[in-house]
Amino acid sequence: MTSRSDKASGRIGRPGRFWHDNGLGLGFGTAFLIVLVAQAFAGHADYNNQLLGDGMAQVGFGDYITSSDFGVDVMENWQSEYLQFFLYIFATVWLVQRGSPESKELHKAGRESDEDQMVGEHAREDSPSWAADRGWRQGAYARSLGLAMGLIFLLSWLAQSITGTAAYNEQQLRQLQAPTSWAEYLLSSDFWNRTLQNWQSELLAIGSMVILSIYLRQRGSPESKPVGAGHGDTGVEG
Amino acid sequence: MLPRWCGRVAAVVAVVMVSGCGAVSERRDAATAATERFEQALASGQYAEVCRALADVTRQEVEQSTGSPCEQGMSQEKVPDGGRVVHVDVYGRQVRAVLAEDTLFLSLFPAGWKVMAAGCTPQPEQPYQCEIKGG
Numbered sequence: 001m002t003s004r005s006d007k008a009s010g011r012i013g014r015p016g017r018f019w020h021d022n023g024l025g026l027g028f029g030t031a032f033l034i035v036l037v038a039q040a041f042a043g044h045a046d047y048n049n050q051l052l053g054d055g056m057a058q059v060g061f062g063d064y065i066t067s068s069d070f071g072v073d074v075m076e077n078w079q080s081e082y083l084q085f086f087l088y089i090f091a092t093v094w095l096v097q098r099g100s101p102e103s104k105e106l107h108k109a110g111r112e113s114d115e116d117q118m119v120g121e122h123a124r125e126d127s128p129s130w131a132a133d134r135g136w137r138q139g140a141y142a143r144s145l146g147l148a149m150g151l152i153f154l155l156s157w158l159a160q161s162i163t164g165t166a167a168y169n170e171q172q173l174r175q176l177q178a179p180t181s182w183a184e185y186l187l188s189s190d191f192w193n194r195t196l197q198n199w200q201s202e203l204l205a206i207g208s209m210v211i212l213s214i215y216l217r218q219r220g221s222p223e224s225k226p227v228g229a230g231h232g233d234t235g236v237e238g
Numbered sequence: 239m240l241p242r243w244c245g246r247v248a249a250v251v252a253v254v255m256v257s258g259c260g261a262v263s264e265r266r267d268a269a270t271a272a273t274e275r276f277e278q279a280l281a282s283g284q285y286a287e288v289c290r291a292l293a294d295v296t297r298q299e300v301e302q303s304t305g306s307p308c309e310q311g312m313s314q315e316k317v318p319d320g321g322r323v324v325h326v327d328v329y330g331r332q333v334r335a336v337l338a339e340d341t342l343f344l345s346l347f348p349a350g351w352k353v354m355a356a357g358c359t360p361q362p363e364q365p366y367q368c369e370i371k372g373g
Binding site: 054055056057059063067068069166167169170172173174175176177178179 | 293294295296327329330331332333334343345346347348354355358360364365366368371372373
């Protein structure tokens with residue numbers, strides 16, 4: 001979000017500043033694409049090794065990246081990442097952690113007042129128009145981030161189940177076993193093993209970040225408290 | 239009103255889904271045709287044709303297990319006359335063809351669909367038991 005100080009300093013709209021002002025989004029977006037392509041190459045080689053072992057024809061790169069095998073490997077990770085943010089966004093409304101910059105101040109647990117949230121009559125001149133609305137638009141907008149993350153989680157989890165069914169059945173046929181239906185796959189160990197191994201790692205990462213950031217610092221990072229902040233300081237970002 | 243890019247994304251998704259369904263349908267037809275060719279050759283005793291329909295790894299397995307060239311080996315194998323194709327499952331590059339009296343497994347190779355296993359009967363909680371199979 002653009003802050004008033006950014007506007008005042010004239011950063012926005014100045015030629016050449018675009019890359020600087022959007023470095024975080026661009027950096028992670030680019031890194032995502034590079035790593036996705038790298039995953040595709042590694043997955044392609046691994047998949048062909050399996051086919052070779054089974055005496056079957058190897059597949060081209062284009063065939064692999066449109067296969068259910070690649071699809072399920074991508075989707076199982078996407079769903080867990082979006083679940084992580086969905087849970088974190090909603091959990092941090094109500095749950096607080098003393099000393100953690102990931103938590104808000106202890107007395108602010110809950111949805112907070114309209115004044116704190118700058119909605120309705122407390123909306124500022126530069127607030128999004130739906131924040132100033134008093135009806136359903138404000139209610140929807142006030143939950144839009146969590147709902148978007150939750151929706152993407154559900155869609156990618158659904159995609160995991162569909163691509164997972166196809167990938168699992170392809171492997172079943174390679175091993176001369178009968179394929180299963182989507183409903184059967186939802187109860188299978190393959191589906192839940194893929195799902196839970198990702199969920200546990202995401203929950204571990206969140207929990208670690210919440211606790212470690214109480215005692216450890218990263219100078220200059222907004223994810224950390226200032227280096228000199230006390231361990232008991234809560235809701236303070238560097 | 240939704241941004242214009244939403245429409246473009248929806249269009250791309252629709253095209254991918256339609257082309258994906260089309261690809262599965264084409265694969266099912268081609269695998270069914272390969273199954274029928276295999277069955278016809280088997281029923282008429284055209285073992286050279288039968289062997290051409292087998293995957294390399296399956297042909298080698300037949301030769302190894304019978305100690306004979308494929309054509310001769312196939313004449314000794316007890317692969318039943320499968321009859322008509324009842325149902326075909328297609329997942330990626332693998333197929334299970336369920337026939338009236340038999341079940342075949344096929345895999346897609348550059349030269350088309352080849353039979354990986356035939357004369358297969360289901361086993362509870364286990365892989366099919368097959369008269370001939372590769373690997």
